[in-house]
Amino acid sequence: MHTAPPPKKALNAWLSKYPSEFGNYGHLLLEEKQAADANLQRDFVPYFESAHLDARGCFHRLARISLHPDAGDIGCDAQYPGSLPLTARKGLFGEVMSGMMSETYDFVGKHEYLIPVFLFRNHEDAGQYIYTLSRDATRTREVLGRKGDDFIAIVVDEEDNVTRFIAGEAKWRGNWSPSVLNTVMLGDKIDDPADKTKRIHNGKGVWYEVNRALPVPLGLEQLHAVLEECEPDKFAKVIASLDRILARRNPDPVERTDMILLVGGPPAKRNPGQALLPWETVPDEYKAGRDLQVVELLIADGDSLINTIYASLWAKEAALA
């Protein structure tokens, strides 16, 4: 379970913040005051370890014990998540940062978010492999359904009833140029069916996913399952509350805040304080009508930050081993 507090001091030292809130739209731009240094990395490690602890336990159990019939046969000396390829780690980083942001900064509506556990869903479509038993499946499973939310945090009231979720998308890009931004938000470019000479976005970007996201985030089911498995007593009331929400039999309203985290390198031409997305008014593309929180975390040398953090996770343990 995730227990570490967010490294607020380190964040303040590292980042300048430009928060704004108009109606039910919150925007937070975060810029580096200075490049990330060793101290920052050190301060981040406990939080990252806490976020990855649950998944790490799962992976290690599977990796280190083999089904090989020779008794006591050990599998391999697995190091999750450190040994994952960089692209995978970037995905994880975005999710952890989503959590860290929502626990650290005031978001629209000023709710206090709780992240019992990080799920790290949707690394890739597991269904592709599982249903076809193949890594290079020619079959494309028709994804009619929603992709699901990358990250979920909850708000509980004083009675431990869940009253709100925050969920949404975290995107990492090395350089948030306008064209990259448009592709992320509006989808890949395709030929314009109306005019073959033009290229347009296919409309299947982040806005599309956020707009059609369900009031009850996808993935809540799994969050619920992990709570039941790991902390049934501590979260007894939350679990019971989630029961009602999942069954659509909740007497009290439960609301959702949509979150979009854009993280990575700033575009080349950019003035300080200049946001990627509009901040004074809700962007036109957003149609869901719920609370929306956008966070832009613009950092220069993200790759090395990620590499260093992930190399430091459980470093002591590795050294002792």
Place this chain on the structure above:
Amino acid sequence: MPEFDQDRLDLARAIQNDLAQERTLSALQARSFVRCLQTDWDVETIQWSANDSDTILQQSRYLIRAGKVLSTVGDGSPEEATLAFRRAGELLEWLARARDRIGEEIPTALFAAGCYQLGGLPAMASGLLRQVVPDDRGSRLFADFLKADFDAVLRRAAGFWNDNRDLTLRGVEKEFFGEGTEESVTWFGTIELVRCIGLAAQTLRRGDTARFSVALDRLRDVERLLVRTSPDDVALLAFFLRSACERFGTSTIYEPLRQLGLLNPERLLDVNQFARRQYARGRGILWQSQKQGIERLLNNSSFALCTPTGSGKTLVANLAILKELLILRDNQEGLAPLGLYLVPSRALAGEVEAKLTGELGRDFVVTGLYGGSDWGITDAWLTSASPTVLIATVEKADALMRYLGPMLLARLKLLIVDEAHQVVLEDNERERNALAEHMNRAIRLESFISRLLLRKPNIVRIALTAVAGGAATPVARWIESDPDAQPVGSNYRSTRQAIGVLEVSKGSPRIELHRVNDHRLGVRGRGDVYIPLKIDPMPEPLSGIRNSLNHFTQNSILWTALHLAGDDRRILISISQRPELTMGWYAEAFDLAGWEDIPAFDPPSEGDDAALFAEARTVCIDYCGENSHELRLLDRGIATNHGQMPQRLRRLMVALIDRSICPITVATATLTEGVNLPFDMIFLPVLKRTMFDVATQTPTEYPMSAAEFRNLSGRAGRPGAAKGMEGLTLVALPIAPSTTAAGQLGTHRRQVRERRNEYDSLIARLRADAAGDGNTKSPLTVLLRAIRQQALRLPGVDDNEDFVRWLEVTAPATISADAGQARATPAARLADRLDELDTMILAAVEETEAISAVAATPANTEAMLTQLWQLTFTQVAHATEEWMEQAFIKRGRGMVETIYPDATERKRLYDYGYAPHVGKRFEPVARTILEQLQQTVGYGTMRPEARLAVFIALGEAVADDGGYGFSIRDTEMGRTLYANWHEVLRWWMAVPGAAGPAPQDLRAWQIFTSDNFEFRLGVAIGAVVARAWSQGTDDPLDTPTIDTWKDVTGLPWYAFWAKELLRWGTLDPFVAFVLSLGIAKSRPEAEGMRGQYLAWLEEEIEDLSSEDQIDPSNLLSWSKILRTPEAPAARRAPIAAELAGTDGRAGRYAVIPVRSERRIRWLDASGFRLAVSAIPKDFPTGFRQPNDYDLLIENGEASVVRTF
């Protein structure tokens, strides 16, 4: 209970209550079901939106979640969650079968199957997955696992490892977690899932509990991983796989078998092999109903198992046999233990025999005894030292008791009563008359079992019944001899059964469904559920057919059936009476105008099916003739079956149906009462029987009882075998007159109304029957009440006291001079009913003397009957009235004191096996028969005419008596046949040149033959032969053998064969012999072999006598030389192997072969390579995994041996 658990349970219960009440579908749910049916039937579906699909999917998700909570939280139990999972399964199944687009997004069929596993409906799971086969490789693997088809799981796993050889190497995990690896963890999850499932499949079927736990633990870990990293549907799939795996672990047949094995460790190997064989048959995972039965079995008590058809009762019976006869066998005991398996019909005896031989034949002698009253050529079990299972009708069991009582009881350890609800009797005139005519099975069952319990109260007994409701509890009380007993059972169903009507008109037929699994099916506010069939209207027939609404309706049924028979559907047209009429109509229908283009039947052209079909055709020609309706229908792919069909042909017809060679069957209730043959659709043309009461000369109509209908519709449904999961029972209802003749319109309109009313009334009775338990009637109650009612009308019998006094002194003969002749006058009926009561009492008296050596004094008899009464179904089922016990006991006293005071006479009458008064009348005839038998010394060399004359003389001795003699139906045909019975016999015994019946008369001839030659003449001869044997031996424990039979009886071999000859319809013992041993298939084939036998005999015996020719020991010796000694089973030579991927430290590893072109890689079932070897000669190709192999490391040498 942790805080808030109660809230969670309450919520889950509320959801279950809202969405999954048993027998209640919401309007949307019902519409979803209807839509799925319509999709299956390829007809236009009701209006349905994507929103509806979403709602149904949501409901299923709510229910799955509720099910999880109910089964795991607080005091929750898997049982409580059953309804939630079942309904979730249904909702998903209906989406899957309706090919809903949601299925492209999530695997609805797999999820439905998972729900059904958790809801305790494994057959529904496998049925659905057989029908909706997933496209993808992984989905198919999971489908096989959810179907508990472990051989298929291993086959697919082997294919996977063959394609991914790098993953079979030890330490492959490094590729996923080592430094700088690029392999995806999600792919790792997939691989681990395959490992777990393969290992679980293999360890389950091998009974390796230790490694199964390893696989299951691992599966839990994989589920945890997938929950965290995968989309909802994958996480849910992992949940279903893990939960199903857990269920398999707790439901494996090894578990109870090993507990049984603990009773006698010497038998542990047998027990394990039995379990492994069950897995090979796909029955290794026990169903809930079986678990309940086995639990009782382990607790060492008798019980009644009451679960619907197809819920696996036979396995429970098999385990009982295994336990009582093999595991608990005391090797010190000299006599081999015996189990008696009572079946309701001779046809079922054959089926059960075949089934049990297949499963238990290695360790047991299994023998079906098919009626008759003495010993026959197939009775070798008597002297076998192996544990023996006798499968017999109650009539045969009664005969055994008379004939071999002491020996039988000394060896008998176990009684299994199949279809035990048949002890319940309806109280109506038809049954009361059957009692008077000594033709009622229910009272025989009550009498036999009660007497057996009296003689051997500690015998282990198990009643099996498919009929829930009314009869189950009384049967349980009876079989356990415990007034508080309850049946073991569940409302488990392996199929979904729908009841409705087939609307017959001049347009296309239409199906209308009304009930599903005992609840009403309708779409609220929208009325009944219709399926208009896409079948052209039947071509308008000529007026001859049109003018008979019945004929028109029945032809319409055939028309419909012929068009539906594609899609591998198996259809039964169930006829309540006069099947010959329907068969004739159907045979002719193919020649009608407009029927030329109906789908043709292609008989199988090769393999076993072709051989079977050819055999059936040969036998059909032999017994029915070239022009018979039976043959004409068979050639159209229509099997026929009725009670009077010769046994041999009937069994072949059943085989044709069972193997789906004939898609359509026309049969009477005898088929469905007896044999467990599922159909996809059952059509009923009528719902009543008309009986002609000879006494009143009026026809009486008997509507089909709810119980009979239930039993019949219980045969509908073979999940997954055909298109559609529902077994449909459809009553054909004409909705308009078929005639165009103005004069007949009125009659037709009335008939249309009547048929509808009959159907409505049936539905009302079914509803009432489902609601509560009816008033159970016992045979003895019906009999005693009928006797009393009639007696109270006699002068001087005014009250109960008079009645009892009357019972004590009245012999049947003093009531009516016609007694014992099956006459229909009230006085004769009373006398005969009393004689029926005497049958039971006399048997009890004689068995007490013979078996327990207690003299039959009046006082002893009263005491004995008092005890017996306590053991009757009547008493235990609370079907009794106060006066009955006294009446029963006093009648017994009267019998030994006044009516049959002579002990030797009583013994004689008992030996004959008739009701005592009938027996008394039979005595002089018995002497005549005995003399005739004694004189028939030269039968072996007689010419056919002389042989026939012997039978005619025997027939003449009994023919004209209504009691023990021929039964003649009071119809013109009946009288004609009786007048010409010599000719009928000549035909039946296949005398060369004999004339046979016209096709339309065939069944009447068959009825006459089976009633009178096979049964009545056979019984008379058997009674005399049996009596001769008893008189010839002093030792009550003596058993007949071929060596001693002739000396003991003092009879020529003809007497040994006579009954057998009547049964097979031949004058030649050789023919009967080869038919009974299955050496020849038909009489002509058997005759063709005779020369071979005679040539052999002449070599063997000098101075061949007539008796030598038919000496059974000679026939047996000859038959032994026919059997070519089977090549000894190819020795399972060890396969030399080289270790690869292990150092062999464990010494022994369970492995699966993965064969490639050049070698076999031997893998642990989790996918790790352990050894490689060359490919031995004859090693099967492909990845099929029917066998178990062990890798052995001994003295540094590795080899692989096949262990199963």
